[in-house]
Amino acid sequence: MDQKTKGRNSELIRKRNYKLIARFYWYNSIVGLKFEKCIEELEKEFYLSNSRITDLITENAQSLSEFETKKPNEKELKKEIPFFNWIYKPQN
Incomplete structure (x- = not known):
């Protein structure tokens, strides 16, 4: 019988x-x-939370660096992650 790990799915x-x-x-x-x-x-x-997002950005600095190196545009981001709304409308 396989032991399943408890907790959150690391791939997700x-x-x-x-x-x-x-x-x-x-x-x-x-x-x-x-x-x-x-x-x-x-x-x-x-x-x-604000602090958790900041921590995640720090922990994933390598991924951010890869984005900054590749410089994908909105069209490329939309193709890769199509379900996000890639139009920014600031709210007052």
Whole structure:
């Protein structure tokens, strides 16, 4: 009988973190939002706290660096993660 690990699925966490980093890259590098505003937007989308998002960005610095090196545009991001809304409409 196989022992299943308890807790959260590490593959799902990895995928979530990749999408969070992609979204942070988009907000920061394409939309041009300041760091704090990026974090505010990510809090709304991922239901994570400000501090947790900041930790995840730090923990996934290599992935962020890869985005910054490749510099994907909105069209490429939309193709890779099609279910996100890639149109930013600031709310007052």
